[in-house]
Amino acid sequence: MTPSAIELPVSADDRRIARLAALAIGLTLAEAALPSPIPGIKPGLANIVILLVLLQYGWRAAAWVSALRLLGGGILLGTLFAPGFWLAAAGALTSLTVLALAQHLPARHFGPVSLSVLAAFGHIGGQLALAAGWLLPGPAIDTLLPLFAAAALVFGAVNGIVVARLLAAHPSTMADSE
């Protein structure tokens, strides 16, 4: 095997993003094995990773991890570019947009739980907006909206508490977030 003439420089940031994206993909796969009463209602465990990345390394890194998780998860689950993939993409995009705005909330009063709940609502909002406009026009989505919103509230709060506890348990890594 001839050594490649092209060498891509890999920075420490790249390695870290790759490692965290792998973690997020792992959680996505684990979660896909969980049965769900209604398609689309999931704990969203990968969002724990994305929120941690946001709080420790900033929004750009979080967006990278989210995009890589989406692609990697799509490839590994065999849903790449299937309708479910686009729903997830719309959710991730909305949730990242919400986080871009919400991260400017004063951290004294708004902790990870706020960010997580807002991101979860963004996630479900983006998904349902695309589903309502593209896959399922009509009143069906309206009827399910309260269930999805309740799931977003509960799972968003739980994920946020997990993030807050992880940050509290490893305060040293908080240094570059605040």
Added chain:
Amino acid sequence: MILRTGDIGVLVAGAGAVAAFAMSAWGGGAADTVVIRAAGKVVETATLARAQAFAVSGPLGTTRVEIVPGRARVAADPSPRQLCVKQGWLSRAGEAALCLPNQVSVEIRGRDPAYDTLGY
């Protein structure tokens, strides 16, 4: 500290949003009128706002309809299976209790009817 003041605000606002979605999606609109029919003809149209009672005659006997603010029910009926009595209180727009053997029906209506017409 895991929950900060703003977090509690976000959680409360989120719960409020969920409740508002549930109300608008599943609420079915507030009911304000009771329509009582006998043998297909409307015999009484009453408001749900105050308590009152009606007695309607059918082929088997008298059906008694009871209204209290916000809801209505068939209190007594001569039908053998008592289905409309067992149905209990009606409170959401579009709900109806039918006492078929005695040909009496009680229907709750809101401002915008859920159906154009119902045939029994």
